[in-house]
Amino acid sequence: MNQILYGPPGTGKTYQTIDHALQILDPAFASANESDREALKARFDDLTSAGRIRFVTFHQSFSYEDFVEGLRAEVRADGSINYVVADGVLKSFCRALEDGPKIETGTKFASGYVVTRSTDEILWLEKPNGSSLPLPWAIIDELKSLVDEGTITLADVREKTVFSRVEDSRLEKYIVNGYNNVLPHILEAIQSKTAAGPHRPGVLIIDEINRGNVSKIFGELITLVEHSKRAGASEALSAVLPYSKQPFSLPSGLHIIGTMNTADRSLATVDIALRRRFVFVEVEPDSRSLEGVEIAGVDVSKLLDVMNARIEALLDRDHRLGHAYFIELTADDDVRQLKQVFATQIIPLLQEYFFDDWQRIRLVLNDHRKAATSDRFIIEQEGSAAELFGDGNLEVPTARSWRVNPEAFDRPSAYQSIIG
Known part of the structure; x- marks a missing residue:
């Protein structure tokens, strides 16, 4: 699905x-x-x-x-640039699902090599002498593609004749020819696995x-x-x-x-x-996950519900606040943790939601009904036309100016009165 x-x-x-x-x-x-x-x-x-x-x-x-496939530039050993088709996220993932688990950890080959680990980029083997050998999947996959296409055979890999048949490729000669005793076994194992069952x-x-x-x-x-x-x-x-x-x-x-x-x-x-x-x-805000969390007399679950009801009325349900903003709070916390959430996340998010429409932000925070100015998170900036432009410009129309009130963040009553 x-x-x-x-x-x-x-x-x-x-x-x-x-x-x-x-x-x-x-x-x-x-x-x-x-x-x-x-x-x-x-x-x-x-x-x-x-x-x-x-x-x-x-x-x-x-x-x-990035997602399906595209051209990628590769620098060759001689410094020249070669453009190759590279798989994107979706295509490479689908290829991995098609191949299934390419090789299981613990697989032992006749040459004495054992698979110890496999990541997206590297197949890790233990050599017969006990040392580790990292083989890039990019090289193994390239060899498999050439074998599947009929360009080369497994015998070519064993007999070190790959590069007499393939001139322009991403293969590393010292790896392909240096480990010709194990690479054919790896390719055979992958082919068997691919043919064995569905994706x-x-x-x-x-x-x-x-x-x-x-x-x-x-x-x-x-x-x-x-x-x-x-x-x-x-x-x-x-x-x-x-x-x-x-x-x-x-x-x-x-x-x-x-x-x-x-x-x-x-x-x-x-x-x-x-x-x-x-x-x-x-996936909706889940205030139930905050039940039982009360900080400085503030029911955090109810606080979230009240603010979201106001946001939905003033804006829409798509812009409500998620419970994850408050999920780290516990009943053992004090107003300092609540301050951190509001000062660094909630207030900036409301400013973004309402495009700095301070009047509506005040409505969400219930500031318009708070008796004490010190409990209001958003307060009007003091000032007059005379102070800004001189006594001769008293009739100049000026916009109302607002600012965030730092004092409110430290007052439990500021949060309690958001609920009403």
């Missing part, structure tokens, strides 16, 4: 992607450890290391070339998906996101990619989870092509 978790900032959308990913990849573990966050995060990290989960953040500069399920997490230009980033692959168009489906489709000129399809086991900050862009403005292909799950 493709899904997008959407809601105001601070509601825990990225936090929840861990739960959603585990419910897809290891539902039994997720269910058994539902309340053990540390165990869930550890399992998430394990699956990420195993290549089953990949995380990427969209932004305004993120492109099709592994995997989760691609796209944080802040609405901050990028989704239509440009996905390009022609937006059509293939639908499960009915995936490889192996009844209506499976593939697209010929513009740089490699090779057909490409999305594996059936690929799940995409996106997060969307509604304060950046309303759900109503989301590309219709994206809306058709994703299930949208709203």
Whole structure:
């Protein structure tokens, strides 16, 4: 399933992607450890290391070339520049899912080499003499591609004749020829694994998906996101990619989870092509997670509810405050911790939301009904036309000027009176 978790900032959308990913990849573990966050995060990290989960953040500069494929410049040994087609985040992840676990840890080859660890970039082997050998996956994958295409054979790798058949490649001669006793075994193991079964399920997490230009980033692959168009489906489709000129399809086991900050862009403005292909799950501020937290006589859960009700009335529900801003607070804290949250996060966020419309910010904070000026977070700047422009300009119309009142942040009554 493709899904997008959407809601105001601070509601825990990225936090929840861990739960959603585990419910897809290891539902039994997720269910058994539902309340053990540390165990869930550890399992998430394990699956990420195993290549089953990949995380990427969209932004305004993120492109099709970053996500699918594009040209990359490489400097050769002689200093010349060569342009090669390089896979982006999506394509490389799909390739990894297609290949499955390329080689299991503990695999022992006839030549005496043993696989000790595998990362996205390096396959680590233990040599017969006990020392470690890091082999770049880029070289192994390049050799596999050449073998699959029929350009070379495994015999060429064994007999050190690869470079008589391939002149222009990214291969390192000293590695290919230096480890010709183990590379053919590795390639055979990968081929056997690839042919053994279907694609592994995997989760691609796209944080802040609405901050990028989704239509440009996905390009022609937006059509293939639908499960009915995936490889192996009844209506499976593939697209010929513009740089490699090779057909490409999305594996059936690929799940995409996106997060969307509604304060950046309303759900109503989301590309219709994206809306058709994703299930949208709203993540709302959860004041219940703050129940029992009372600081200096301030019920933090109620404080959040009251401010959000006012923001929704003055602006909309997409700009409410998330509970994550307050989640680190405990009943043992004092007004200093509350001050830190309001001074560095809440007030600046309200200024951004209301474009420095101080009157409406005052309404959210209930400043207009506070009897004591020292309890008001936003106060009017003192001054007169005479002071600014001289006695001859008393009739000059001047705008009302406001400023943040530092004194209010240290007063428990300032927070208590937000609730009313």
